[in-house]
Amino acid sequence: MLLKFFLTCNKIGAFTLGGGYAMIPIMEEEFVNKNHWLGKQEFMDIMVVAQTTPGIFSIDMASHIGYKMKGVWGGIVGALGIAVPSIIAILIIAMFFRNYKDNPWVEKFFEGVRPAVVALIASPCFKMAKTANISWKNAWIVVVSCLLIWLLKVNPVWVIIIAGTAGFFYGKIMRSKKVKK
Template identity: 50%
Template sequence: MNLYLTFFKTFFKIGLFTLGGGYAMIPIIEKEVVDNYKWIKREDFIDIIAIAQSCPGVLAINMSVFIGYRLKKLPGALVTCLATALPSFIIILLIAMFFHQFEHNKVVEAMFRGIRPAVVALIAAPTFKLAKSANVTLNNCWIPIGCALAIYLMGISPILIILLAGICGYVYGQYIKPTE
């Protein structure tokens, strides 16, 4: 089978059957790309997640672009990006066309209420898995907790937190880590 068609089918399926956004897609992308097809090593996949998170845009699209580019350069990136985005585009288009017909439907409202806890679990699971693979322990988990509290309680801009984290990471890598 044509490799590009395999890319398209794989990433279309990921885009079609994932609720909850990019973080909920991480375990599904990992299962397909790392475990099933073995296109990318697990360590490289973790790096792709980190890079995709630091780039502007949608996490799942960024990941699909980086994976496609790693596999087949620009044509691979275009195929995986389109395949990931197309299901959401089609679904949103259909919802927009027919929303007025079922916006107050009790069954639809109940369905969305039932999906919410599953989406939270889909987002929490890769977060804990990433924390484990990044060696986040009780000794250093205060960093993300402190950042979240600074944003939530003190109203500090997330952009400022990201810039400060980047500066601290640079200082650590240049001056502190070499002496450890």
């Protein structure tokens, strides 16, 4: 089981361009749909926890999933499985990229890859919105949060704290209204 998990993480780490967020659809496909190691909601919960954990998102995801599956050893195996391909790729790129960075073929390759990476990052956002029950009623929170972070350069930590606090008090108010009826 741990070997299969390691190899799956290794495959994800080796063949995903664009970092941790670009890995989300592939991780979901492998861990939820293909191997059934997690349910959709468990996957989303782990993703939220991994986003709030300091460190590299993809390693946090793999270690949290591994820990859920097989405890401490699962967490270690997941982290190593995701990290090893990146470490090898970085070493190879560091050795050779300087010689090829101005090559027009390499530049064109990256021009083509960039939009695909944006799509890989955007795709999980739509899936998360569906899982998080984002509707037309509460979509304004997403829009306002994005604008605060993007236009006004508000630190995302403050946006999360404010949204969480507002959600907490909104929930208390709605609960108390239900009790009074």
